[in-house]
Amino acid sequence: MKGDKLPANEKQEIVSKLNKYTGLSEKYIKQTLLRVEIGRFTKEFLRSDMKTVGRLDGRFTGTDLDAAGERLSMTQAIIKQYMALIPERLMIMCVLT
Numbered sequence: 001m002k003g004d005k006l007p008a009n010e011k012q013e014i015v016s017k018l019n020k021y022t023g024l025s026e027k028y029i030k031q032t033l034l035r036v037e038i039g040r041f042t043k044e045f046l047r048s049d050m051k052t053v054g055r056l057d058g059r060f061t062g063t064d065l066d067a068a069g070e071r072l073s074m075t076q077a078i079i080k081q082y083m084a085l086i087p088e089r090l091m092i093m094c095v096l097t
Contacts, residue, residue: 022045024041024044024045051063
């Protein structure tokens, strides 16, 4: 692994590919030193919309409390959807037994 010894042209090539694959800006990718962690990705991807992408399920989004978008628990945004499934699953299990 080349790490910090990565030549500038290879580094730019990786930045461009990450931009293409993730939709994150090249500037942001450079700021993360090409290491975009999942928690940062879920915040940054829809930051301009003040939303956070669900970490467990990308179909869910949560609304950030402010434009910095550093303080939202996706649990609150997603828990209602999962809780709604519990009675349905219990009924299915009761019918099958």
